[in-house]
Amino acid sequence: MDTKAFKRSLHHSENYHRKGFGHQAEVATQLNSEYQSNLIQEIRDNNYTLTLGNVTIRLAQSFGFCWGVERAVAMAYETRKHFPSERIWITNEIIHNPSVNQRLREMQVEFIQVQDGNKDFSVVESGDVVILPAFGASVQEMQLLNDKGCTIVDTTCPWVSKVWNTVEKHKKRECTSIIHGKYKHEETIATSSFAGKYLIVLNLKEAEYVTNYILNGGNREEFLAKFSNACSAGFDPDTDLESVGIANQTTMLKSETEQIGKLFERTMMQKYGTVNLNDHFQSFNTICDATQERQDAMFELVEEKLDFMLVIGGFNSSNTSHLQEIAEEEKIPSYHIDSVERILSENSIEHRQLDGSLNITENWLPDGEIIVGVTSGASTPDKVVEDVIEKIFELKAMAVV
Numbered sequence: 001m002d003t004k005a006f007k008r009s010l011h012h013s014e015n016y017h018r019k020g021f022g023h024q025a026e027v028a029t030q031l032n033s034e035y036q037s038n039l040i041q042e043i044r045d046n047n048y049t050l051t052l053g054n055v056t057i058r059l060a061q062s063f064g065f066c067w068g069v070e071r072a073v074a075m076a077y078e079t080r081k082h083f084p085s086e087r088i089w090i091t092n093e094i095i096h097n098p099s100v101n102q103r104l105r106e107m108q109v110e111f112i113q114v115q116d117g118n119k120d121f122s123v124v125e126s127g128d129v130v131i132l133p134a135f136g137a138s139v140q141e142m143q144l145l146n147d148k149g150c151t152i153v154d155t156t157c158p159w160v161s162k163v164w165n166t167v168e169k170h171k172k173r174e175c176t177s178i179i180h181g182k183y184k185h186e187e188t189i190a191t192s193s194f195a196g197k198y199l200i201v202l203n204l205k206e207a208e209y210v211t212n213y214i215l216n217g218g219n220r221e222e223f224l225a226k227f228s229n230a231c232s233a234g235f236d237p238d239t240d241l242e243s244v245g246i247a248n249q250t251t252m253l254k255s256e257t258e259q260i261g262k263l264f265e266r267t268m269m270q271k272y273g274t275v276n277l278n279d280h281f282q283s284f285n286t287i288c289d290a291t292q293e294r295q296d297a298m299f300e301l302v303e304e305k306l307d308f309m310l311v312i313g314g315f316n317s318s319n320t321s322h323l324q325e326i327a328e329e330e331k332i333p334s335y336h337i338d339s340v341e342r343i344l345s346e347n348s349i350e351h352r353q354l355d356g357s358l359n360i361t362e363n364w365l366p367d368g369e370i371i372v373g374v375t376s377g378a379s380t381p382d383k384v385v386e387d388v389i390e391k392i393f394e395l396k397a398m399a400v401v
């Protein structure tokens with residue numbers, strides 16, 4: 001499929017919307033009252049610090065809702081206002097935050113269900129309104145919805161669209177897109193649908209495996225088995241790695257994407273010589289600013305003396321888990337929770353570990369004076385962070401006034 005031509009024609013269709021519907025002011029008031037927090041604003045204004053009794057909270061200098069998420073949620077709210085009686089669907093979670101998704105359910109925005117690993121679009125009918133979430137949707141989904149005669153409200157973050165444009169450029173130059181991401185993540189699924197030949201690498205270790213294959217060859221069957229879910233159909237490591245371009249899932253660890261880019265650049269230089277590099281390697285910066293700022297703020301915060309870190313965000317939020325990774329690397333005890341309900345008592349907290357498993361840690365809240373680092377992922381409303389901070393004070397027998 002000519003994905004570029006399809007996208008161009010979709011953008012000209014009168015059933016396709018990627019801007020709001022003129023209800024911005026009304027929606028902004030509603031969003032402020034539902035998701036903003038006076039307490040968090042106070043802490044921001046007080047140099048990101050709040051001390052009450054023996055508890056000091058240190059907030060990261062950049063955290064929480066990013067521009068792309070705010071925009072997507074506002075567009076979803078506007079869609080409900082603009083189409084008060086139409087059936088409205090969303091192809092996936094609008095963002096990775098349970099409270100925001102729940103709020104949309106309450107507004108009668110219905111989520112497309114997954115049956116046996118596939119989304120069931122049979123429920124969607126001509127004339128229905130379908131919202132595409134902040135991390136986008138695959139080109140096949142867009143085509144299907146367009147063919148059904150739906151009204152499409154596309155909230156895809158422009159940073160994600162930028163990555164799609166990048167893989168389109170790779171395709172035009174006939175090079176394979178090396179996508180640093182998680183092959184099961186919706187954003188990466190969408191990005192790969194716009195790519196020609198592609199290979200998804202999860203981390204530096206997998207990238208090293210690939211570059212080693214480029215330089216030294218290896219076991220082709222083993223390679224294909226290893227990346228069986230993470231490459232384009234018919235991918236051949238012996239012929240499809242002669243020219244590569246780098247792209248990423250926008251929420252990956254920035255430093256790792258950079259390392260992977262440099263590794264492939266060095267590899268192609270070594271294999272084909274510096275003068276031929278441009279024929280074998282393409283790189284465009286596709287890391288989004290918000291992800292970068294939140295990670296940089298986290299690197300600064302973990303330099304401080306902290307008793308532990310609370311990392312707040314949806315359990316399927318990639319950018320949140322990468323924030324926790326930074327705390328883990330610094331050997332700071334850290335707990336990734338998605339809501340205040342995970343704090344079961346002063347003695348126990350339920351949290352997600354980096355391997356994705358849930359764990360309950362006992363005696364997590366130290367006695368006496370404590371300094372708690374707090375950050376939250378790009379899809380976490382300040383209200384959720386406020387609830388967690390208030391709970392800490394409550395457990396330490398402090399009331400926030």
Ligand code: SF4
Nearest residue numbers: 066068157159250288
């Ligand atoms: S994290 Fe970046 S790419 Fe994702 S929605 Fe926010 S601004 Fe957009």
